[in-house]
Amino acid sequence: MAIERPRALVTGASSGIGRVYAEHLARTGHDLILVARRADRLQALADALAQEHRIEIEVLPADLGESDGVETVARRIEAGARIDMLINNAGYAARARVAELDFAALEAMLRVNILALARLSQAALKRMIEVGRGTIINIASGTVFMQMPGNAGYGASKNFVTAFTRHMQVEAAGTGVRVQLLVPGVIATDFHEVAGNDLANFPPERVMSAEDLVVASLRALELGEEVCIPSLPDMAAWDAYADAEAGVAANVSRDRIAPRYHAG
Known part of the structure; x- marks a missing residue:
């Protein structure tokens, strides 16, 4: 009898962190569904991994900045063969000070970083709860703990990922579905070049490998x-x-204002 391998769907799989997830999961016996905009790079990766590890790989080109692309992937999660793991890796940074933001660039980034992640998370969580198992990994950013000029849009998008994922964890409790919030720091990929930065600007001790x-x-x-x-x-x-967050939360809704706001 053939052994059914676990199947993982990785977004942003053609390069960087997503590619490394795909390579690692292939080595550990997962079949894969690879999602990214660049079909040629996806196919080249799929061919190499399938040949080396004798696994099955679906190539699913989709632009997660477009509604049609997001729905193509969501429908695959909802109606295709079972998916055991979803890695919501696709995302990028469009940075500028708030007063100088290119709003079209901000909107395009938010479509990928927020709306696509939320839609795919919703599709995967619903189906995984139905079967009583599965894993979702959502990738935030260490900048959720920082406030820096020029990072309001990207940082806020990753704050959404953080809050959305933590709510998912509460809702998934007891269902058999695992939901991980991954919070990277500076990672050695082409992410920074795409965002208009350079890895050379970071001290080496602050840069981690994607592996x-x-x-x-x-x-x-x-x-x-x-x-x-x-x-x-x-x-x-x-x-x-x-714990500190919970301490604040316990006092955000009371029937009276704090004493310091009383005159005198």
Whole structure:
């Protein structure tokens, strides 16, 4: 009897972090669905991985900045052969100070970073809950903890990813579905060049390889960590952050204002 391999769908799979996820999952016996805009690069990657690892690979070219592209992938998740893992990796940065933003560029980025991720997460979570298992990995950014000139649009998009994913984790509890929030720092990919930056501008000790990032993410799944911050030495720091957040939340809705707002 043929053994059914797990199947993972990776967005932004033609380069960078997405490509490394695809390579790692292929080595560990996953069939793949590869999603990106560049069909030629996807096909070249698929051919190489299929030949090396004897796995089945679907190539699904789609522009996640366009509604039609997003719906093509969502329909594949909803109605095609079962998907065991979704890696929402596609995303990019369009940066400028708020007063100088190119609004069309901002809108295009938000379509990929927010709307596409939300739609694919919704499709995958619904189907995975129905079958009682599955894994979703949503990729945020270390900039969610920072406020920097020129980063309002991108940083806010990744704050959406963070909040949306944490809500998903609450809703997925007890269903058999795992939802991971991955929070990378600076990763050595072409992401920075596309965003108009240069890796050379970062101290080497702040730059992680995409390979290490992916290893940490998949190891965190094994450890049961819902939030993976690969270079954070002790997850107690995240726990303290979440506890502080809960302390604020407990006092945001009261029947009276705080004493400091009373005159005199």
